[in-house]
Amino acid sequence: MDIQSFTTALGRYIRNGLLELPLQNDLPSPGLAALIGDLWQGRPLKMLLRSQEVQGQSLLIRGTLPDGSCPFAPAGDLAFSGSFYLLDGGPELTLSAALPDGYRLPDSFRALVATPIQRAVFRDASLTLDSAANRTGEDRRLIFRGALRIKNEPLFRPVGWMLGEPDSIALEGAIRFGFDPDGASVPLLSFTGSARQPFELGPFKLSAAIGITAKVFETASSFRWYAGAVEILIYFGAGDFRLPLSMPLDLDGSPLKVLSLRGDSPRLSSFSQLSSVVDGPDYGGLLPAQIPLGSRLQLTRLDLTLAPALRQLSSVEIGVALDAEVEIIPDVLTLERTEIRFRFPNPRDLSRASVRLGAVLDIAGVGLEASMTLPGPILEAQLAPDESIPVSSLLRRFFGEGALPDGANFDVVELLVTAEPRAQTYGFEGIILGELPLDLGLFTLTLESLILEADFGPQGAAGRLACGFQLLGTRFEAAAEKPTPGEAWVFSAGLVPGSTISLSSAAETLLGLPSDALPELALEGVAFRIDSGSKAYALTARTAGFWEFQVTDDYLLRLAVDVRIERDAARKLSGELTGELFVNDFRVLTTYSFDPGVRRLQLEIQYQDLRLAASISSEQKPLGGGRRTVLRVDLGTLDLGAALRYLADVAAPGLDITLDEPWDLLMNLQLTNTVLVIDLTDKSVGFETRVDKNFGFVSVDTAGLLYYKKAGKPAVDLRITGRFLGTSYPADKPLSWNVLDGKAPDVPGRGS
Numbered sequence: 001m002d003i004q005s006f007t008t009a010l011g012r013y014i015r016n017g018l019l020e021l022p023l024q025n026d027l028p029s030p031g032l033a034a035l036i037g038d039l040w041q042g043r044p045l046k047m048l049l050r051s052q053e054v055q056g057q058s059l060l061i062r063g064t065l066p067d068g069s070c071p072f073a074p075a076g077d078l079a080f081s082g083s084f085y086l087l088d089g090g091p092e093l094t095l096s097a098a099l100p101d102g103y104r105l106p107d108s109f110r111a112l113v114a115t116p117i118q119r120a121v122f123r124d125a126s127l128t129l130d131s132a133a134n135r136t137g138e139d140r141r142l143i144f145r146g147a148l149r150i151k152n153e154p155l156f157r158p159v160g161w162m163l164g165e166p167d168s169i170a171l172e173g174a175i176r177f178g179f180d181p182d183g184a185s186v187p188l189l190s191f192t193g194s195a196r197q198p199f200e201l202g203p204f205k206l207s208a209a210i211g212i213t214a215k216v217f218e219t220a221s222s223f224r225w226y227a228g229a230v231e232i233l234i235y236f237g238a239g240d241f242r243l244p245l246s247m248p249l250d251l252d253g254s255p256l257k258v259l260s261l262r263g264d265s266p267r268l269s270s271f272s273q274l275s276s277v278v279d280g281p282d283y284g285g286l287l288p289a290q291i292p293l294g295s296r297l298q299l300t301r302l303d304l305t306l307a308p309a310l311r312q313l314s315s316v317e318i319g320v321a322l323d324a325e326v327e328i329i330p331d332v333l334t335l336e337r338t339e340i341r342f343r344f345p346n347p348r349d350l351s352r353a354s355v356r357l358g359a360v361l362d363i364a365g366v367g368l369e370a371s372m373t374l375p376g377p378i379l380e381a382q383l384a385p386d387e388s389i390p391v392s393s394l395l396r397r398f399f400g401e402g403a404l405p406d407g408a409n410f411d412v413v414e415l416l417v418t419a420e421p422r423a424q425t426y427g428f429e430g431i432i433l434g435e436l437p438l439d440l441g442l443f444t445l446t447l448e449s450l451i452l453e454a455d456f457g458p459q460g461a462a463g464r465l466a467c468g469f470q471l472l473g474t475r476f477e478a479a480a481e482k483p484t485p486g487e488a489w490v491f492s493a494g495l496v497p498g499s500t501i502s503l504s505s506a507a508e509t510l511l512g513l514p515s516d517a518l519p520e521l522a523l524e525g526v527a528f529r530i531d532s533g534s535k536a537y538a539l540t541a542r543t544a545g546f547w548e549f550q551v552t553d554d555y556l557l558r559l560a561v562d563v564r565i566e567r568d569a570a571r572k573l574s575g576e577l578t579g580e581l582f583v584n585d586f587r588v589l590t591t592y593s594f595d596p597g598v599r600r601l602q603l604e605i606q607y608q609d610l611r612l613a614a615s616i617s618s619e620q621k622p623l624g625g626g627r628r629t630v631l632r633v634d635l636g637t638l639d640l641g642a643a644l645r646y647l648a649d650v651a652a653p654g655l656d657i658t659l660d661e662p663w664d665l666l667m668n669l670q671l672t673n674t675v676l677v678i679d680l681t682d683k684s685v686g687f688e689t690r691v692d693k694n695f696g697f698v699s700v701d702t703a704g705l706l707y708y709k710k711a712g713k714p715a716v717d718l719r720i721t722g723r724f725l726g727t728s729y730p731a732d733k734p735l736s737w738n739v740l741d742g743k744a745p746d747v748p749g750r751g752s
Contacts, residue, residue: 001028003057006084006091010059017063019047029090031131038177039129039142041071041185047080058085065097072127072142072175072187074099074107082129092132099125103146105212111186115228116250117212119155122146123168127175142175144191148210155249158308159232159257162208163195169210178216180226189214192233201306202313202347209233211246234259236302241266241276243302256314259304268297268320274342277302278316280350283342287355287374296323300339316344326359335359335370361417368417383415391432410434410450425457446470460485472509474501488533500524500544534569546582558582572596628681635687638674640703641667643687644718644739647707651714652740659718663744665695666718669703684708688719697747699723702731716740 001009006027013021021027022044023036036045046069053060061084064077082095103125106112125146133140147168150156156163163169173191180186191212198207214228232247236259246262268274271284277299301319306312319341326335338359344350355374360367361381366389370381383389391410412430419426432450447469454463466479478493495501503521508514522544530537542562549557558581565575574595581588589604600617613634621628644667648657659667671689678685688704701722708715719736721729724745729735737744 001086001089001091003054003059003086006086007052007054007059010084010091014049017049018066019045019049021045027091029092029131031087031090031092031134034134035093035129035131035141039072041177043069043071046070048077055083058083061095071177071185072108073097074103087132092130094128094130094132096126096128099127099146105144105187105189109187109214111180111184111226112214112228115214116155116230116248117189117214117228119153119251120212120230121149121153122171123149138174139176140174143172144175144189145170145172147171148193148212154251155230159247159249161311162199162201162206162232162308163210164197164199166196169193169195171210171212173212180216181224186216186226187214188216189228201304202316203350204236204304204313206234206236232259233262236304237277241273243277243299245302245304255307255309256305257308259306261299261302265298265300265321268299271297271320274299274318274320278318278344278350280342280344281353283320283353286342286353287340297321298323301341313347316347316350318342326357335361336367340374368415370417379419381417381419383412388413389415391434410436423457425455427453427455427463429453448475455485457485462487468496472501472506475499488531490529490531492527492529494527494540495524501526531569535571536567536569538564538566540564546580628679631678631680633676633678635674635676636672638671638687638689640669640671640705643671643674643705644716647685647705647716648740651707651716655740657739659739660744662695662697662747666700666703669693671703679708682708686719697724698735704734706736714740 009027010019010021013019013025021032021036023033023040023042025033032045036042046066047061047063048066049061049063051060051062060082062079062081064079065073067076070078078097078099080095080097082093084091084093086092099122101123103122104118104120106115106118112118123146125144128143128145130141130143133143148171149168150160150163151165151167171191171193173189176188177185178188189212192209194209195207198205200206209232211231211233212229213231214226216224216226218224230249232249234245235242236245237243243266244262245259247257247259271282274280274283298321299319300321301317303315303317305314305317307314319339322338322340324338326338335357336359338357341356341358342353343356344353346352357370357372357374357379359370361370362368366383366387368381368383370379372379389412391412410432411434412432414429414431416429417426418429430450430452432452434447434449436447437444447467449468451466452463453465454461462482462485464479464481466477468475468477470476475496476493477496479491481490481492482488483490500522501524503523523541524544526541528537528539540563543560546558546560549559560580562578563575564577565573567573572595574593576591576593578589578591581590587604587606589602589606591600591602593600593602598617598619600615600619602613602615604611604613606612611634614632616629616631618627618629620626645657648655658664669691671687671691674687674689676685676687684706685708686704686706688702691700691703693700698720699722700720702720704719706717706719708717715738717736718739719734721731721734723729724735725748735745
């Protein structure tokens with residue numbers, strides 16, 4: 001085909017100066033057909049031609065692209081100039097259209113409105129089209145050129161110093177089309193433009209460029225999204241090893257920005273190659289000897305964190321991935337996908353770096369994110385919040401098949417693994433949820449949850465295992481604890497707080513009794529604890545409320561019981577058993593308590609408004625000399641003078657007792673909560689109560705009377721604890737005298 005025959009063929013598609021060339025046409029041009037199919041998205045190519053001129057083997061044209069006819073043109077008619085030309089015997093099209101001043105890419109592409117590209121403003125912008133510009137393999141059929149405004153533009157104000165503070169920067173790049181996740185056609189952009197002068201960032205001298213990109217992203221899990229960005233671009237490094245870094249620009253107000261590695265992660269021949277990137281320390285020498293470097297290294301991270309407003313570099317961070325596994329604890333903990341991160345917190349001193357190891361710890365096929373600061377001792381690995389590990393898989397890895405009974409359905413939902421490679425110690429903390437029914441014959445016990453804490457090391461194991469389970473329709477909790485490797489296990493079990501267990505239901509299940517054989521009896525607070533080493537144990541239980549028995553139509557018996565029994569490491573028993581019995585208005589409260597020093601039985605009887613409380617105990621004498629049996633009776637309120645006269649009359653009938661001044665003030669004391677103390681061993685009787693009263697010459701904490709026989713002769717002692725004349729008198733050495741024949745202590749300036 002020559003230019004004349006092409007002009008004739010093209011004329012068939014022109015009416016009144018409007019060229020309308022459909023996708024299916026008679027022109028022998030695959031390039032034109034592809035152009036219409038790709039850039040005009042199958043719609044007819046429309047041009048309003050104002051002039052046509054044949055020049056050699058080209059047809060020069062001028063005109064406008066009518067409003068709405070071109071997918072990549074802004075609103076309104078767009079003036080253009082171009083030509084149809086012959087290439088390899090077939091016609092091709094090239095044209096150029098000037099864009100209005102203040103043009104923004106979203107003026108043509110609505111998909112970019114919600115992206116930072118919306119804030120990029122151009123002058124002297126144009127679109128150039130060439131239907132043959134994809135023959136080299138790279139599709140450059142539609143090219144954008146324009147001067148991006150920099151000065152006084154909000155998007156570039158913080159970073160203008162990195163670009164040399166220009167008025168504008170010329171950008172150029174191709175426009176192609178693709179489809180977003182919803183199937184809509186979207187522009188794919190890649191524009192770049194370089195600044196004219198370098199800038200300094202910390203110890204580095206860099207050259208920057210501006211990039212505008214828009215593309216469809218896709219993750220390894222096939223999640224796709226469309227996004228556009230305006231970026232600062234730099235090349236970092238020296239010689240042949242120069243790496244592209246980018247920093248997205250936005251108006252989020254963040255004081256810190258990050259220049260990070262752009263594109264694919266490059267391979268490293270050795271750690272020494274990092275010196276061509278950041279000429280810092282001996283990178284390989286910062287790693288412990290037990291971390292193998294493997295045969296291949298990959299640069300995964302190169303971050304320059306800066307404060308644009310301050311024009312300062314804040315930190316430098318480098319990440320290197322190893323292709324070798326790292327054994328933290330041989331045959332126990334092995335790390336995969338290990339990454340070493342070098343961070344320079346002070347960019348002015350590149351000889352010092354902090355080093356952190358990040359890796360994946362594989363547990364039964366689930367990867368835990370692990371990290372450790374080097375040369376710091378502790379490695380931590382944690383299960384991600386949305387991950388879980390089947391316990392069956394975990395046990396199968398360590399104990400083989402059949403480690404978990406059939407029917408078990410447990411998952412580890414929380415897991416933290418810690419390890420200290422130098423000490424060869426490691427530990428686990430985890431929460432396990434699920435259900436495991438255990439058929440025990442008469443009844444089924446169902447495990448519901450487990451909490452595991454375990455530490456392992458050369459000295460042995462320590463830890464804690466707690467679980468919840470259901471038994472006889474009641475929820476229990478149990479635990480096994482071993483605080484340190486040298487200590488014995490401590491086992492405990494009991495009802496979950498707030499729950500009760502029915503004895504009548506238990507008797508029906510375990511003993512086969514009819515459901516109505518016993519009244520409804522329930523226990524709460526049931527707990528048992530035992531130390532497997534010392535054999536020390538503790539047991540508690542109490543009735544849930546009152547057990548009620550209707551003895552006759554007139555008598556209702558209500559009973560409550562509370563039991564506490566303990567044995568310490570020296571195998572000495574202590575405890576307390578309390579019972580409370582009601583028969584209509586008659587109440588009896590009995591408590592028996594015991595420990596190695598004291599055994600006491602307390603009894604309280606109450607009928608309507610009448611009350612009597614007493615206790616009898618076997619205990620050590622206060623000043624030694626063996627044991628004694630003591631009966632104590634609550635007497636309530638008592639007059640000290642009356643009590644003194646009563647005991648004196650018992651000791652010496654007819655004797656009129658008085659106290660010398662100023663001690664006679666005590667005769668008027670009203671004693672509350674008075675207790676009658678009868679020593680059945682020493683045959684003594686006394687009263688004691690708390691006073692807490694200051695009389696000026698004496699401050700009385702407690703006051704008491706004691707009747708006893710001394711060398712066969714009756715005596716009544718008045719005993720006081722507190723302070724007298726600046727001297728303290730405690731309970732084991734009270735101020736006392738025999739009121740029958742003794743003289744009260746002298747008070748200076750008082751009495752005779």
